[in-house]
Amino acid sequence: MVQLLATRLDASFAALSDATRRGVLEHLGRADASITELADRFHMTLTGMKKHVGVLERAGLVTTQKIGRVRTCKLGRSTLAEETAWIEAYRGLWASRFDALDQIVEELKQRETFDGRRQTE
Secondary structure, three states: OOHHHHHHHHHHHHHHOOOHHHHHHHHHHHOOOEHHHHHHOOOOHHHHHHHHHHHHHHOEEEEEEEEHHHHHHEEEOOOOHHHHHHHHHHHHHHHHHHHHHHHHHHHHHHHHHHHHHOOOO
């Protein structure tokens, strides 16, 4: 189970790591599009766009359907819930660490004032 989640997270974060792929997701959030339309919009070759769409598709972020000669892309079923939970867990960890650091800095400031080491302005 853990390995499956790690594999899914790896695929999602790899897909989201590229600006073009994030742009494709934004575009598909507004309207479905063919690979040709996406390639034109992002000024790239069909082959290049097919590779980007393939990465998004393997991550479950995009689905494609071929009707005749046209392959249409739309947002996939992935809600990014696992990815959001993973990020949130680390956000919480870092927030608590920064809170602890703030507390230490505040204690040091109070000691400086108490010990008379702090310069008056």
